[in-house]
Amino acid sequence: MHHAGHGHSGLEHHASTERNLLLALAINLCFSIIEIVGGLWTNSVAILSDALHDFGDVLALALALGMQRLSRRQKDRTFSYGYRRFSLLAALINGVILLGGSIFILSQAIPRLLHPAPVHAEGMIVLAVLGVLFNGAAALRLRRGRSMNERMAGWHMMEDLLGWAAVLLAALVMHFVDFPLLDPLLAIAFNAFILIGVARLLWGVARIFLQGTPGQLQIEAIEAQIRSAPGVESIHGTHLWSLDGAYNVLTTHVVVAANASMDRVCKVKAHIRETLEEHSISHTTIEVERSGERCLLDGRDNAHP
Numbered sequence: 001m002h003h004a005g006h007g008h009s010g011l012e013h014h015a016s017t018e019r020n021l022l023l024a025l026a027i028n029l030c031f032s033i034i035e036i037v038g039g040l041w042t043n044s045v046a047i048l049s050d051a052l053h054d055f056g057d058v059l060a061l062a063l064a065l066g067m068q069r070l071s072r073r074q075k076d077r078t079f080s081y082g083y084r085r086f087s088l089l090a091a092l093i094n095g096v097i098l099l100g101g102s103i104f105i106l107s108q109a110i111p112r113l114l115h116p117a118p119v120h121a122e123g124m125i126v127l128a129v130l131g132v133l134f135n136g137a138a139a140l141r142l143r144r145g146r147s148m149n150e151r152m153a154g155w156h157m158m159e160d161l162l163g164w165a166a167v168l169l170a171a172l173v174m175h176f177v178d179f180p181l182l183d184p185l186l187a188i189a190f191n192a193f194i195l196i197g198v199a200r201l202l203w204g205v206a207r208i209f210l211q212g213t214p215g216q217l218q219i220e221a222i223e224a225q226i227r228s229a230p231g232v233e234s235i236h237g238t239h240l241w242s243l244d245g246a247y248n249v250l251t252t253h254v255v256v257a258a259n260a261s262m263d264r265v266c267k268v269k270a271h272i273r274e275t276l277e278e279h280s281i282s283h284t285t286i287e288v289e290r291s292g293e294r295c296l297l298d299g300r301d302n303a304h305p
Contacts, residue, residue, distance in 0.1 A: 017150045018068055024138045024157055025061040028054050031134060031160075038127040042120035057156045060097045064090040064153050071149075071244070081283075084243040088208060091152040095202040098155060102191045102198070109191070112184035124171035131164030148205050148245040155198055162190040204245070211241040214248055217279055222250070225275050231256055231268040233291055240281075250276060251285040258291045 035051030067090035073083040139161045142154035166186035173182055204215065213219050219240050226235050237253040256268055269286050276284050289295055 018065060020138075020141045020150060021061060021065040021068060021153055024142055024153055025058060025065060027134050027138045028057045028061060028156075028160070031131065032058060034127070034130070038123060042123040042127070054160065056097055056101050057160070060094045060156060061153055064094055064149050066090075068149055081243055081249075084247055085209075087149040088205060088244045091148040092202070092205045092209070094149075094152045094156065095198055095205060098152075098159065098198045099195065099202070102159070102195050105191050106188060109184040109187040113181065113188075116180040116184065121171045121175040124167055125175065128164050128168035128171055132161065132168060135160040135164055148201070148208065151245075152198075152201060152205070155194070155201060158197075159190075159194045162193065163187070166190045208242050208245055213240050214242045214245070217248065217281075222276070222279055222281075223252075226252065226254065226272055229268060229271050229275065231260065231264055232272075233257060236295070237287070247283070248279075248281045249283045250281050251287070253287045253289055253295060255289050255291055258293075260290060 032051055032054040035048070035054060039048035039051050064087075067086045071083045071085070071087035073079075075082040079085075135157055139154060139157035142150055142157050166189065167183075170182045170186045173179060207215070217240060219238060222240070223235060223238055226232060226238075232254055234255045235252055236255075238250070239252070240248070240250045242248045254268065254272065256265060260268075265288050269288065272286055273284060
């Protein structure tokens, strides 16, 4: 068994993720309060809906931050791979919250298409400019994240950024033209975009939970590289999955010559591990079998190819 040495970079990644999540949490909390006041002042359904959504984001980001910190815990008898998947669990919960929030906003905005209400355009412009600046800064930080947890939190901020951009556009138009219908129209448009993006990311989270092959890795290409390694006659029983979207795990059975020495077996395993590290595979288990032996995994005979 081999465990690649990514400890230092892993700690840096966790620290960076926690800083970004904490920043997003602080911005959402402050802005949620501002939005409630501003939404009532401007009579904008887009702002009021976004304010309510932001309060949900505060809870979601607090969960993401707590789960991220928990995911740093090392393995124990309860979780032999460690606690990395708690970060992934937060991404799943946050994705569901995002979907629910977007559907709620749509339910509030669609009736406004039939009964548009007047809004305070000048006040909307002021709030929207602040919203774009603050949420834009946080969104840029989180969208660079590698973990599913951070990326899902990035969608929370991107949702807020697009919402404020829509509010700003609507306010600028309504400052010159009496067109209150634009407020719910833009709210519907950006929420439809968010629904599509979050649904795709949720599928990625679900794929990891179901132990699917990481999307960025091709198991056939990796098997071909292992098979071409000096001393390898064949391979079988290969499994490749990810704990959290960043920490990838592979197990495989490698068949070597019947008369291969222990030194030769060690060299074969070392070569394979170097190959797997190039593919960002952090944890590998290599079962070595000699030609002619019966595999305990599936009962097959490892005959010469």
